Amino acid sequence: MTRRTSPAAGALAALLCCLQAPECQGLTVPPSTTSYFGRSPALLSSRPPLAASSAAASASSSSRSVRLPAKADDSSSSDGGGGGGGNVFSAAAAKLGVPFFASLSDTGGSSPSSSSGGGESSVATVTTRLPLGTLLDSRDYTFTASTNVRGYEWTPRETDELFDDLLGASSSAGGEGDDGNGRPYDYELNQVVLVPLEWDTAMYGLGRRYGVYDGQQRLVTLCLILAAMRESFRNDVVDDDDEDGGGGAPGRQPHEDIVKELTDMLNPPKVRKAPILRIELRKRDDEYLRRIIIPELIEATETATATRSGVRVDLPLPGTPERKGLSATGRRIVENYERLSDRAGGLSHEERVRLLDYLVEHVHMLVCVPETARIARNIVMAQGKGMDNEPIDDFKGLVCFRYTKNEEDMYRTFDLWDDLAAPPTADVNANADVESSTVGRETIAAACLLRASAALGQKVRKNDEVNALERWLRGDLIEREGDEGRDFFDREVEPASRALHLFREGDLDAFRLVVGGGRRGGGGRGG
Incomplete structure (x- = not known):
């Protein structure tokens, strides 16, 4: 039988x-x-899992410890705690495609989120050590920080420190800084934490587009360095027997091959597809980054900023109303690019070529790709980064960006939240216009946690604040079909925060508004 x-x-x-x-x-x-x-x-399987840090151990034993700029590079994203759907790292997928240089680890058991009740008993995290030339090749890795609560914050001081380190390391071959074989030491730019946003199963299950949870400052600054070098090469000329020349009139020809290489790193090409940025920021901060990085938007105009290399980019001149009207992030991008353009233009052709070769071949980043946004946040916090980023900041990003569709509404809600979070006025109770008062960030956080606890019918546990706040938000929006994050802010966050502030100032009747929701006098739609 x-x-x-x-x-x-x-x-x-x-x-x-x-x-x-x-x-x-x-x-x-x-x-x-x-x-x-x-x-x-x-x-x-009785085989032990590979530790997430094993990719770091695979780095060259000759790699030195490189000083990074002092300012913390925390790009903790606000893209929610429920991201990522399903575990893509099945055994069959692992057999067919996980690259040999990647580390696959099971992080669920030790994750702080495992006790949050979110239903994620285990997730896979891929950690890969990649040279910059591979990371910025084609469209396999494109990045977005459009929902990050924190913007680009590096100043020319941090930018100069990174550029000096890279320039010094690129000159180390054959001297005290080489590895003994005439090669320069590898430069480790430490770990970036990314969460896939759009999946492509043909590429080892890794997404081609990633949300940046840690590394925004470094990635944006590297793109500005490459853009400044590209424009210095674009304006450069070589002799007709120079192998780096890319064609043109004999005797005086631009470095077209080098310019194209740098352009492809910044604007990864694809047949029949429009140019894209290697990394995009929030839209109101993105305008001048696009002017700098996308070649079609670079114009030689009379109002453009002239750099030492002679390149003119259509950027607002210092001291003009246009420059003063930029957002803080936009202003830092323009200032850092101008600084880097001057520095790149001050290098000789040989120094620039050597620096470019070093960037492509010897600058490495440890790319950590957790499966979900929740694990990404835990990794960033466990590394001691993001200490200034509290759960209320992540929740702010959810309300303003993820659960609000219209761009104008996104930034209106974001600005209103910022105004509300400003240090509170001393005479709030004496001020007749209570609706225009400020309450402070801590009061908003406390009010939201109180309202979430009341709505969910349970105490919010430590390390589960963001998930609890999002459950409160989603439950409220589901109950009120058609509402978005902007409506939630107007109906729940702002009234509860003002009520808690009044209660702390001595108005005991305001407490019922905190736990019950709604505006004083029935102005809100919450009950």
């Missing part, structure tokens, strides 16, 4: 065969892959 095998048993047998393949040595099957069979991952 022939024994019939159930489909589940057959699938389990096939999975076990996959695990015995040499390509799967050292890989651990995520629990979500095996849960269909009711088996623990430990029963399927």
Whole structure:
């Protein structure tokens, strides 16, 4: 009699065969892959998981510790705690495509979020050490910080420090700074934490577009360095026997090949597709980054800023109303680019070529790709970064950006939140216009947690604040179909924050507005 095998048993047998393949040595099957069979991952594979930090250990033993700018590079995103759907790192996918230089680890068991009740028992995190030339090649990695609460904050001082470090490291070959074989030391730019936004299963399951949770400052500054170098090469000339020349009139020709290489790194090309930025910021901060990075937007006009290299880019001149009207992020981008353009234009052709080669081949970043936004936040916080970024800041980003569709409404809500979070006025109770008073960031945070606890019917646990706040937000918006984050701010966040401030100032009747919601006198729609 022939024994019939159930489909589940057959699938389990096939999975076990996959695990015995040499390509799967050292890989651990995520629990979500095996849960269909009711088996623990430990029963399927006894091989220990690769630590997330193993990619760092694979770095060259000759790599030195490089000083980074003193300002913290925290780009903690506000893109919510529920991101990422399903575990994409199945055993079959691991066998077929995970690159040998990547580290696959199961981070769910030790994650602080595992006790948050969010239902994520385990997730996969890929950590890869990549040279800059690979990271910025094609469209495999494009970045967005459009929903980050924090903007680009580096000043010319931090930018100068990074440029000096890179320039010094690129000149180390054959001297005290080389590895003993005539090669310069690798420069480690530390870890960036990314969360995939758009998946492409053909590329090892990694998304081509990533939200930046840590590394915004470095990525934007690197793009500004490359843009400044591109324009210095664009304005450069070489002799007709120079191999770096790209064609043109004999005797005086531009470095077209180098300019194209740098352009492709900044604006990754794709057939029949419009140019895109390697990294995009919030739209109101993005205008001048686009003018700098996308070649079609670079114009030689009389009002343009002239740099030492002679390149003219259509940027507002210092001291003009246009410059003063820029956002803080836009102003820093323009100032840093002007500084980098002057410095790149002051280098010789040989120094610039050597620096470019070093950037492409010897500057490395440790790219950490958790599966969900929640794990990304935990990783950033565990590294001691993002200490100025509190749960209320993540919630602010959710309300203003993720749950608000219209761009004007996004920034209106964002600005209103900023106004409300300003240090409170001393005479708020004496001021007849209570609606225009400020309450402070801490009061907003406390009011939101109180309202979330009341709405959810349970106390908000530590390390689960963002998830609880988002559950409160989503439940409220589902109940009021058609409402968005802007409506939620007007109806819930602002009234509760003002009421809590009044209560702390001695108005005891205001407390019912904090826990009950709604405006004094029935002005709000919350009950």
